[in-house]
Structure formats: structure tokens, C-alpha cells
Amino acid sequence: MTPTRFFLIRHAIVEPSARVVMYGDMDVAICSLALAQESAAYAWLAGRLPEGARWFHTPLSRTRATAEAIFAAGYPTAALSVEPRFAEQHLGEWQGITYEALARLLSEPPHPFWPHGAAERPPGGESLQDVIGRIGPALEEMAERLEGMDVVIVAHGGSIRAAVAHAMGLDPHQAFQLSVKNLSLTRLEKHGAHWRVASVNEEPPAGAAA
Numbered sequence: 001m002t003p004t005r006f007f008l009i010r011h012a013i014v015e016p017s018a019r020v021v022m023y024g025d026m027d028v029a030i031c032s033l034a035l036a037q038e039s040a041a042y043a044w045l046a047g048r049l050p051e052g053a054r055w056f057h058t059p060l061s062r063t064r065a066t067a068e069a070i071f072a073a074g075y076p077t078a079a080l081s082v083e084p085r086f087a088e089q090h091l092g093e094w095q096g097i098t099y100e101a102l103a104r105l106l107s108e109p110p111h112p113f114w115p116h117g118a119a120e121r122p123p124g125g126e127s128l129q130d131v132i133g134r135i136g137p138a139l140e141e142m143a144e145r146l147e148g149m150d151v152v153i154v155a156h157g158g159s160i161r162a163a164v165a166h167a168m169g170l171d172p173h174q175a176f177q178l179s180v181k182n183l184s185l186t187r188l189e190k191h192g193a194h195w196r197v198a199s200v201n202e203e204p205p206a207g208a209a210a
Contacts, residue, residue, distance in 0.1 A: 001148075001190075001191065001192055002148035003148070003189040003191045003196070004143045004146055004147055004148060004149060004152045004190040005050070005052070005149075005156045005187065005198075006139070006142075006150065006151050006153065006163070006187065006188040007053065007150065007152045007185060007186075007187055008050055008153050008163060008181050008185070008187070008206050009045065009066065009152065009153070009155070009183065009184070009185055010155065010181065010183065010184055010186075011030065011039065011060075011062040011063045011065075011066040011155070012030040012031070012034060012035060012062065012065070012069065012155050012182055012183055013030065013031050013034045013038075013182040013183075014030055015028060015029050015030070015031050015032075016031065020098060020099075020136055021089050021095075021097060021098055021099075022094045022095055022097055022098075022099065022102055022115070023091075023095065023096070024076060024088055024090055024094070024095045025087050025088040025089065025090045025091070025156075026095055027059075027061055028060065028062065028122075029062065029065070030062045030065050030066065034080070035065075037106065037171070038183060040204055041183040041203075041204050042069050042070050042183070043073045043074060044189075044205075045070050045073070045183065046071075046074035046075035047074065047075075048185060048202075049070070049075060049185075050150045051076055052148070052167065053150035053151060053152045054076065054078075054081070054146060054151050055067060055078045055079065055080050055081065055084070055123060055152045055153075056079075056080070056081050056082070056083040056086070056151070056152065057153070057154040057155075058083060058084065058154070058155055058156065059084050060088065060156075061127055062081065063154040063155060063156070064154070066143070066183070067080055067152075070154075073105050075160050078105070078152075081154060082122035083089065083093075083138070083142075084135075085138035086132055086153055086156070086158070086159045086163075087156070088125050088158050088159060089128065089130075089156075090125045090126045091122045091124025091125045092123050092126070093123040093124050094123075094169040095122075095125070099115050101172065102115055103115070107120065108120060109138045110174065111181065113176055113177060114170070118171070118172035118173040118175070118176050119172060119173075123130040127172065127173040128158065128162065128175060129172050131158055131159060131161075131162040132166055133160040134162075134164035135159055135166055136162070137190070139163055139166055143190035148170075157180040160186050161175045161176070161180055162175065163186070163188060164178055164186060164197060165178075166187070166195075167188050167196075167199060174182040178200060178201070179200075179201050180200075180201055181201055181203060183203075184201045184202060184203050185199065185201075185203075186200050186201060186202070187199045194210075
């Protein structure tokens with residue numbers, strides 16, 4: 001049986017003004033300066049991704065802009081479909097506040113690698129477990145519907161962590177231990193009833209040229 005292969009890409013880094021707040025699923029733009037500076041990463045992705053794949057991005061503009069930059073770097077332009085189930089974690093009342101303000105609102109100690117605890121659910125928002133709960137069924141449905149195909153999804157750090165957590169059966173605390181850098185590649189495969197994690201957080205080789 002030919003596996004369904006998922007190529008998950010975290011969007012490019014966002015504008016500096018957004019990085020100082022908890023932006024969650026706010027629609028913030030990618031950094032225009034970084035877009036020019038990261039040409040090697042886009043070129044690497046354009047050559048690393050399989051041709052003929054089905055492409056998806058989330059409703060947020062930063063994921064579509066990242067996909068278009070990969071096309072501009074050499075990947076054959078493909079039709080883009082919106083997949084809202086892979087949107088970033090919705091942070092409810094926390095969205096738009098500074099990290100300093102967040103620290104005063106937490107009900108439990110923050111995760112060692114994240115500004116808040118893995119079990120925290122923002123008022124009016126989602127916990128990471130909630131994100132895993134929507135990403136998991138989305139992955140399963142897409143793996144069945146697109147069986148045997150290559151699938152590229154330009155998504156977010158939270159949704160990619162949730163995808164790996166679903167594939168590996170990780171809890172939210174463990175999921176927050178995963179590093180998912182901007183413009184990194186994570187590869188998952190569905191072989192029949194079983195998931196395989198082929199890679200997490202792939203980056204261009206050191207010294208890669210544009």
C-alpha cells in the first residue's frame with residue numbers, strides 16, 4: 001500500500017510588532033525583511049518538496065504568503081486550497097496581550113519551553129489538547145480522502161505540534177517539547193492504520209545557498 005505523505009511547513013516569521021504579543025490565530029503578516037533574507041530556505045523547500053503534491057494553507061494570510069514564496073523560489077505553481085482545521089491555536093482573551101501581561105493571568109506554572117502550561121485553556125479560546133482534538137480527525141480524514149498522495153500543508157507551530165502529537169500519541173506537555181521553527185519541514189506518513197513520523201523540524205543544511 002502506498003502511504004499518504006504529509007509535508008507540514010510552518011509559515012515564515014511574522015512582523016516584529018506581532019512577535020511581542022500572543023498573536024495566536026490573529027491574521028498578522030509575515031516579515032517583509034525576512035522574506036528577502038530567507039531566500040535560501042524557500043529555495044531549499046522548493047527543491048525538497050515532491051512535485052505533483054496537493055497544496056493546502058490555513059485561512060491566515062501568512063500561510064498563503066509562505067506558499068507563494070515557495071512557488072516563487074522554484075516549486076511549480078500548484079492550486080492552493082484553504083484548510084481551516086489546521087489553523088493556529090485560538091487564544092481567546094489572551095490574543096494581542098504581551099507576554100508580561102500573560103504571566104499575571106496564568107493559573108499554573110508555564111511550560112519549560114512555552115509561555116503557559118500545556119493544560120491551560122485561555123478564556124474563550126483553545127488549549128493545546130483542544131487543538132490536538134481537531135487536528136487529529138482532520139489528518140485522519142485527509143489521509144483517507146487523499147490516500148496514496150503527497151500532501152503539503154502550510155500551517156502553524158501549534159497545529160504542526162498537534163499533528164505530531166496525534167501521530168505519536170503524545171500528551172500536550174510532550175507536544176510543547178517539540179521545536180517547530182519558521183520555514184521548517186515536518187513529514188508524517190499514514191501507512192494503512194498506522195502513522196509514521198519521518199522527520200520533525202527539518203531545516204536547510206548549514207551554509208545552503210540561495
